[in-house]
Amino acid sequence: MDTDVIVIGAGLAGLQCARRAERSGHSVIVLESEATIGGRVRTDSVDGFLCDRGFQLLNPAYPAVRDWIDVPALGLQKFGVGVVVRTGETSTTLAHPLRHPRFALETLRSELTPRSDLVALARWLGPTLLRPSRASHAARDQTLHESLDEAGLTGRFRRDVLDTFLAGVLADSTGTSSANYVRLLMRYFALGAPGLPRAGMQALPEQMAASLAEPVRLGAAARTVREAPGGIEVTTDHETIRGRIAVVAVGPADVAELTDLPAPATHGLTTWWFRATDRPQAQPPGVLSGGPFLMLDATRPGGGPAGSIWNAAVISDVAPSYAPPGETLVQATTLLDRPDGLAGEGDVRRDLERLYRTSTRHWEVLVHHVVPHALPAQPPPLGDRRPRWTGDRVLVTGDHRGTGSIQGALVAGDRAARAVIDLLAQL
């Protein structure tokens, strides 16, 4: 036997599973098909800029992050708790009045925050803020849009702010995600201030992998997983590894390749990363200021963006480490469930000009990430999804066996490790 546990996939779930199993005294081999660890949490370094593979944020209020990650070591650069909303000619900053008192009046007096919507928001979210997350899983579930309608949250805050913000977070503009899940996410937004690690989002999985006894085997795609007498055999292109148990911690796009589980439905998005300047490259860059907030577009009559961009941000304002000194980094996210999800560069530039009221003529595309399987679909009822045995010794985990988030992937990986530890104790 080569090892106790073979973990397939070095995303957050696989890494957390490996860490937990090792800490309880078991030997673990982690196989990763790519040349780097991290799965969907990876960062490209382009000309001195850090561009995450799809815009995403780390929320330090996630319980799994609080418990298992050394957040101070990541040097989180935090977003403001609020958004800037572009409506035609005007833009309005809506921010948490206690955390950003400077914007309290603008927020509370805005036409975008009618009192009836704020009362309905409190009705919709209040119980989840107060009761533990387990209770939210058990509550009656429905789609996000049905649930907001039922709570009477139907005014401009819903149409022009909430729907657009949540569509970007969930990569789902249809409003068919589980309302219970979205309430949990909102709870974490209310409790924490999400941000970006100094060295990019990939610093998160790298921190996790650093504590493993045996380095992750990179470029080692598992091709088959087979139960064999007394254990499991996993083959890669180069070797056959024998273990007592295997954990398949691949993402939703790959799970059907290695197991007999069907491929989970997913939502996708694209992120454009721009070096923003108002001058030709040879001259010093001009200054574009977006503040610490996400930019939303609510220009379309009836709500939502007039163009393809569902959110944008001047990343270097929030996370200076993401750009060389004096440079400006902007991200713009489009959603693949929209007809214009794959909008071309010209359309995206035009939308950014409208949002930020500036020319993008001299902006340079650093990289454009298309992520078709960013998040597993999470329709109601959310239920209590858990890692799943597909044989006596093969356990499937990942965010698609939990919830589609950093929190969900970490918990799914940890639960898998606990199940494996229990089984090993009985063998």
Ligand SMILES: Cc1cc2nc3c(=O)[nH]c(=O)nc-3n(C[C@H](O)[C@H](O)[C@H](O)COP(=O)(O)OP(=O)(O)OC[C@H]3O[C@@H](n4cnc5c(N)ncnc54)[C@H](O)[C@@H]3O)c2cc1C
């Ligand atoms: C663009 C984007 C934005 C996001 N935004 C947020 C956010 O703001 N907040 C949040 O909480 N969450 C966000 N998420 C979700 C979060 O990143 C994921 O839920 C989480 O990273 C999933 O981790 P995982 O380990 O389950 O899967 P993955 O990260 O997909 O890891 C699976 C790993 O398995 C490997 N693998 C696949 N097949 C094989 C094989 N045959 N052999 C060996 N290895 C294999 C893959 O290469 C990969 O490394 C976002 C995700 C994306 C993509």
